Amino acid sequence: MAALHDRAGTEPEDRAEAEPEDGVDGAGAGTGSRLWGGTTLAARRQARRAALLEAALDLIGEAGAAAVTMRAVCRRAGLTDRYFYESFTGRDDLLDTLYRQVAEEFLDPMTDFAAGEDPDRDRRVAAALVDKVLDDPRKSRLFLVEPYSSTGLGQTTIAVMPAFTRLLQDHLFGHIADPERRRLAAVTMAAGNAGMFSAWLNGSLKATRAQVIEHIVAVLAAYRAMYRA
Incomplete structure (x- = not known):
């Protein structure tokens, strides 16, 4: 049913491929590298995208879509906002995709x-x-x-x-x-x-x-x- 995904977010080039994938606000630095070590950039992007979508679902289940903000999703997924914008143009794009x-x-x-x-x-x-x-x-x-x-x-x-x-x-x-x-x-x-x-x-x-x-x-x-x- 590809027609339901007409507005799925596109993924810009990652200008910092070699950078460590830190947790939010520096907490848990290096956790991204351990989780995705040895995988391709595309696979790491896909994993980050899936983690953001799952985090948004958790927030919706707990408090509804009003609880879904860029910062809340990133905090729940353990990712920085750079990785949010790697997959989505903003909150509405994430909700639309989900x-x-x-x-x-x-x-x-x-x-x-x-x-x-x-x-x-x-x-x-x-x-x-x-x-x-x-x-x-x-x-x-x-x-x-x-x-x-x-x-x-x-x-x-x-x-x-x-x-x-x-x-x-x-x-x-x-x-x-x-x-x-x-x-x-x-x-x-x-x-x-x-x-x-x-x-x-x-x-x-x-x-x-x-x-x-x-x-x-x-x-x-x-x-x-x-x-x-």
Whole structure:
């Protein structure tokens, strides 16, 4: 799903390749060299980038996307700001990259089931989505809760959501002949699911895993019945 990564940060040339990779504010000097000793510059860059993204996820899991700042991410990752800007142009670029990466992780297993012809397809798609939501609370919070707050993720969410709408439209609602009705059903269900999962994650909706799966399956069936003609 490379389309979800259109704005992934580019990596400038490292002018100080031979410099030691110190910890924040000089603490833990040399730890970078021990961790990445004997690896290529590209591999060290990739490892630093992954560490920054993981640090951002930890901060989101603890206090939401508002806690993600360049300094906080660098402190958590044990890297200096030079290495932050090696991979990202700023906070918004990091959040955009992370959000698209997480969205892809949600979309891939759903697509695998939705594109098939399994008679139990609806339940498999619903279970894959629910299990993904439960798998990593940090990622679920970023993907399903944080877009509702003022974190700068609004435009990224708008850019990513059509991929989920197309999955519903092309596979699960493919039987609806009228293209406008098919799109109406897909857009409405995608938005409704996002709101439902947000409420489920923040605790305002009390439901079990089985109940959420059954609800998704029932809603799919209801839309198909509504537009059967």
